[in-house]
Every structure is written in structure tokens, then in C-alpha cells.
Amino acid sequence: MAKAIVEIKNVNKFYGDNHVVKDLDMEIYEGEFLSILGPSGCGKTTTLRMIAGFEQQTDGVITVEGERVENKEPFERNVNTVFQSYALFPHMTVHDNVAYGLKMKKVKKAEIAGRVEDALSMVRLEGFGKRYPAQLSGGQRQRVAIARAIINNPRVLLLDEPLGALDMKLRKQMQIELKNLQKQLGITFVYVTHDQEEALTMSDRIAVMSGGVLEQIGTPAEIYEKPTTKFVADFIGETNLFEAVEAHVRDDGTVCLNAEAGELTGADPRFSAAELVYLSVRPEKTLASESPVTGFSLRGTVRENIYIGTVVKSTVVLQNGQEIRVSSIAGAPVPAAGSARYIHWNPGDAVIIHSKSNTILDLMDSLDLGAYVAGGA
Amino acid sequence: MQDRHTFRKKTVPLITMISPVTAWLILLIALPLLYILVISFCGTDDAHNIVFHFTLKNYAKLFDPTILSIYSNSLVIALLTTVICILVAYPFAYIMASTTPFRKTLMMIFLMLPFWTNSIIRLYSWRTLLGTNGYVNLLLLKIGLIQQPIEMLFTRGAVVLGMVYTLLPFMVLPLHTVIDKLDGGLHEASSDLGAKPVKTFLHITLPLTAPGIFAGSIMVFIPCLGYFFVSNLMGGGTSQLIGNVISRQFKEAFNWPYGAALAIMLILITLLLVRIYTKTGGKIDDLGVM
Numbered sequence A: 001m002a003k004a005i006v007e008i009k010n011v012n013k014f015y016g017d018n019h020v021v022k023d024l025d026m027e028i029y030e031g032e033f034l035s036i037l038g039p040s041g042c043g044k045t046t047t048l049r050m051i052a053g054f055e056q057q058t059d060g061v062i063t064v065e066g067e068r069v070e071n072k073e074p075f076e077r078n079v080n081t082v083f084q085s086y087a088l089f090p091h092m093t094v095h096d097n098v099a100y101g102l103k104m105k106k107v108k109k110a111e112i113a114g115r116v117e118d119a120l121s122m123v124r125l126e127g128f129g130k131r132y133p134a135q136l137s138g139g140q141r142q143r144v145a146i147a148r149a150i151i152n153n154p155r156v157l158l159l160d161e162p163l164g165a166l167d168m169k170l171r172k173q174m175q176i177e178l179k180n181l182q183k184q185l186g187i188t189f190v191y192v193t194h195d196q197e198e199a200l201t202m203s204d205r206i207a208v209m210s211g212g213v214l215e216q217i218g219t220p221a222e223i224y225e226k227p228t229t230k231f232v233a234d235f236i237g238e239t240n241l242f243e244a245v246e247a248h249v250r251d252d253g254t255v256c257l258n259a260e261a262g263e264l265t266g267a268d269p270r271f272s273a274a275e276l277v278y279l280s281v282r283p284e285k286t287l288a289s290e291s292p293v294t295g296f297s298l299r300g301t302v303r304e305n306i307y308i309g310t311v312v313k314s315t316v317v318l319q320n321g322q323e324i325r326v327s328s329i330a331g332a333p334v335p336a337a338g339s340a341r342y343i344h345w346n347p348g349d350a351v352i353i354h355s356k357s358n359t360i361l362d363l364m365d366s367l368d369l370g371a372y373v374a375g376g377a
Numbered sequence B: 001m002q003d004r005h006t007f008r009k010k011t012v013p014l015i016t017m018i019s020p021v022t023a024w025l026i027l028l029i030a031l032p033l034l035y036i037l038v039i040s041f042c043g044t045d046d047a048h049n050i051v052f053h054f055t056l057k058n059y060a061k062l063f064d065p066t067i068l069s070i071y072s073n074s075l076v077i078a079l080l081t082t083v084i085c086i087l088v089a090y091p092f093a094y095i096m097a098s099t100t101p102f103r104k105t106l107m108m109i110f111l112m113l114p115f116w117t118n119s120i121i122r123l124y125s126w127r128t129l130l131g132t133n134g135y136v137n138l139l140l141l142k143i144g145l146i147q148q149p150i151e152m153l154f155t156r157g158a159v160v161l162g163m164v165y166t167l168l169p170f171m172v173l174p175l176h177t178v179i180d181k182l183d184g185g186l187h188e189a190s191s192d193l194g195a196k197p198v199k200t201f202l203h204i205t206l207p208l209t210a211p212g213i214f215a216g217s218i219m220v221f222i223p224c225l226g227y228f229f230v231s232n233l234m235g236g237g238t239s240q241l242i243g244n245v246i247s248r249q250f251k252e253a254f255n256w257p258y259g260a261a262l263a264i265m266l267i268l269i270t271l272l273l274v275r276i277y278t279k280t281g282g283k284i285d286d287l288g289v290m
């Protein structure tokens, strides 16, 4: 399964002095749904446009199906793009928009008619062929853009925030449709989004980018549960982050650390003594008890409890002012606001992230961590 | 209820606002036009005075073969001018729309600069360039390309050149407006779908900028029929346009009724062209004149 269809090797992109994609290394597998996720301006669109051929990388290599593409114009690449603004041709009917790619490839008229019908029915737009883009709703335009791209049987479909302009409800519905379409077609989707929920629910793998750097690439579960950088831990979902240094390793293999807020414990001893690390604990793994727990000295006061459906989100303010989020299942006993609590967790639930300051060590450690994750799974 | 509301809200202020303009239009345009229309049905006495009795003889004279050939000559020159203007203005407008703001301003200034001098004076400078003793001939003689000076002035080509030179900005401006509005994403989409640049131009750029070509053509073609001074200066007596005949009736032959009939005919042709333009989807606003 894991055969690469797009390979990005050591790619950099500068706009003038502005370094927008930095040493990007990424493999995109055949038939996968890969999301590129990151905050605004982190280089997602630029990366996509380099694959499509609208931008030329400053250096590095991009291959599609094993072939280097730097000297290929967009019209020579076997990839198609669904643009964020849809870019439908306003002077052509839906039918002519969808038929455009085939017409350019000089496919016979009779065949075009049939394939346009198929493509339109695939996006559930039968009977819309005679309309003009201006006569369609946003969601319908979106579908035309998708039909126009997939009719060319691309090996890779690039989608740049294709649902960005749609309202919440339509977005959810289109997410499901897109995912089904991808499974049905069996082609690779590279899907740019800055909506993490969207990325987590739709993707086989997620590439998280920040400031032009690929922070982490992995399955949604890996990204969520084993973030390898502070950015990913912070960006994906909610988390409680502590900056800490190792104190000592206990006999049971757990590590005792010192943070500004107090003493805490984790389970991953793979870092050098005195190295600065980040420790990330998800709110649902964070516990608040009435009495102190060994290995922890995080005392705080409950500020508030918010009921959100089936969970209760509590905020506990530690003595140094840090706010800790604790979520518990509704129905379980909830600490009263204003009461004192001791924060702790199961040491195995804390993810230890190596700080970026020590890059070479960081790299070695993250390799180790990969092996560790694989071994543990 | 609704009607009265919109009447008070929209129509009443509109009338008060428009009335001075309307008065202006009636005084300076409608009344003279009406006068022209009336005298086109009149005759003249021996002293060239207008005699007010109804006749169609001025219109009958329009179908005189010499007049018809002048009409066709005018149309040919206007057509040539329009085509050349499109070919020159399109790349110019395209570059202007895609270059840096600074260069765009520069191009705009060069385009508009000649308008700050009288067009007759500018056409005279062409005469110094193109005349038998003009600089172009002198240069060609000097480098030995020709032995005899070429007759460049006083040809149909010179008239077309003068027209193109005078009217080019009217083609560039509407073209620039539509090209500037083009969504670059459409070109990328076209390329993404496998179209080479030429195909993208033919299937996307050209149809989407057609309204500009159309508007520019109207703006060039119509004045071309009437710019008699260009034909006078650049064509000498060789190339007669409708405008020349009309101006001669008023200034030399003193047959105002006949001149009026010729003018009415020209107005009808113009209206017909504008009608075709709006019928095929062109917008009066795009012409930038009203």
C-alpha cells in the first residue's frame, strides 16, 4: 500500500527573501487521503501549487509517479486541482466546464458527452449541464469544480481548501461526500485545510505545517496521541503543556521532571539529562484529585466547570497562574468551583516532546520515538 | 404603497437632480439635432438660403453612385482602422494589466499624453515625418534603401494610420478594463486541465475579453466615419469620407439641407451599430461615453 506517488525531496521555496517552504521532505502514497494542515500563511497553498506546476520550487526535487516534474508545465502534469475559488469558466455551461479537460485532450465528442454525464452524476448534479456557473449555489459550484477535475482521471487530485466558502452544514455533508468519492475513485487526494477537525475526520494521514516547516506527518491517531513537536501538540486539539527538565528516573522506569508549576511525572525516559522538554497531556487524560499524588506537586484552584453535552470541562488555575484544562464524563463527580485540587495523570498518558533547540539530538530522538511507537503498538 | 414609496424615494430626487442636465441636453443636443432633421427635408434657393418646403430630394441624392462609393470607402477605412486598433491595443492593454503599478501608470501617461495637444497639430507632425521631403523618406534615401522618395502621405494607408493614431486610446481603455478584471485563476484552471497557452487564450481569455473588444470597436469605428480632418490632413483630397462630404456641404457648397440629410444618414448608421452592440449583449456603460 505504501507506494509513493508524489515525492517531495528537500524542497525550498523563496519569494524574494521570503523563505516560505523550508527543506520540505514528504512522500504521498498511492490512493491515500492526505491532508496538509496548518495555520494561515504556513505554506500549504504554495506546496500544493508546486505539485500542480503553478509555482517552481527554488530548489529540491518533486516527482510524480517517479518522474521529475520541474520542467513540466501544469498542462503536462497528470494531476488536477480543485481551486479554493472554484475558478469555473463563467462563460461556459456546467457541461462545457466539465468537458473542458477532455476537449483539450481531443477526446471524441460522443465519448465526452457520456463521460460528462458520469462525472456529473458522480457529484450528484445530473441535469445541471445547461446551467451557467452564475446560476448555481456555492455547493453546486464546488461540485462542478470537482467533476471538472476528476473527469480527467488524474492520478492525484489536489484540493485547496475546497470547502472553505461553504457554511457549516454543507461543509459537513460535503466532507462525507468527498471522502466517499475518494474511496470510490481510489485516487490520491492531497487536501489543504486549516480546519483540524476536517483533517482529523477525513484523512488517512495528516501533514502538519507551520512557518514553512513540515512539523509532523502521520495518521490522525499518531498526530493526536503522539505529537512530536510542541507546535503539533498545541495546534491539534486541546492540551496542557509544561516546559520541564528531567530530575531523575525512578526505579519503575518513570521520569520525574521539574516544571515551573511543580514536580510532574512522565513515562518516556529517552532524553538526555538536563535537556529541556515539553510535556503534553490531553484534558481528557488529566485528573484532578482532592489529595496529593506521588510524583506530582501541581496544586491549584478550580475556577469553573462548563457542561458541554456529555463532557464537563473544568479549568484549574495552578499556583504559578497556569491554567489547566480537565475534561471528565458528565455524571462523574465534579470538583466544586473554588475548591483546591491536585493535578496529576497516569505517567503513560503524558507525551514528552523534545525541544527544538537541540536539533541533532531531536532528530535522533524522534527516530527512536518512532521505533518505540511502532514497537509499542 | 410600495410604488408610492419608490416614487418618493427614487423618482422625485432623480427628477430634481436631472433637470439641469436635461435642460442642457435639450438646448445643446436635442434642439440642434431637431433642426438638422427638419432642414434635411427642405430645399434651397439660388442664394443658398434654406427654403422651408417638404422634399425628399436630399435623401434621394444619397443614393448617387459617387456618394455610395464614399460611404463604402468610409466604411472600409473605419473597418481597417478598427482591426488595426484591436491588433495594436490588445497586447498593449494586456501588458498594461499585468505589469507593475509603476509601469502601468507610465504606460497610461504615454497613452494619454498626446491628448493634451490638439490632434490637428499632432497630425501635422506626421506630415513632416511622412511627406515626400519628410524624415522617413530622407532616412530611407540616405541608407540607400530607395532611390526615389515614396509617396506615403495622401494615400488611404496614411488616412488609416492617422485614424489609428488618433483613436487608439479609445480601444486601449475598454480593453484594459476587461483584461484587468480577468481572474488569473481561470488561466491556471485552464492550464491545469491540459490547455496549452494558445488554447487558453482562444477558449478563455478571448471570449472573456470580447466585450472590451466590442466596446472598443464601437468607440473607434463610429468616430472614424466622421473624422474628416484626419482625411483632410493625411489623405489630402485623395480619400473622401462621409465626414468630408458633410463638412463641404456646410462650409463650401452651402447646401445645408443636403449636408443635413447626409448627417442624418450617418447618425442612423451609428445608431444601428450601437443597437447591434446592445442587442448582442454589449453594455452602454462599457463604452464609457454616457
Ligand SMILES: Nc1ncnc2c1ncn2[C@@H]1O[C@H](COP(=O)(O)OP(=O)(O)OP(=O)(O)O)[C@@H](O)[C@H]1O
Pocket: A015, A018, A020, A038, A039, A040, A041, A042, A043, A044, A045, A046, A047, A194
Ligand atoms: N506570489 C507570492 N509572492 C510573494 N509571497 C507569497 C506569494 N504567495 C504566497 N506568498 C507568501 O508565502 C507564504 C505562504 O503562503 P501560502 O499561500 O502558501 O499560505 P497558506 O498556508 O496557503 O495560507 P492560507 O491558509 O492563508 O491559505 C505567505 O507568507 C505568503 O505571504
Ligand SMILES: [Mg+2]
Pocket: A044, A045, A046
Ligand atoms: Mg492557502
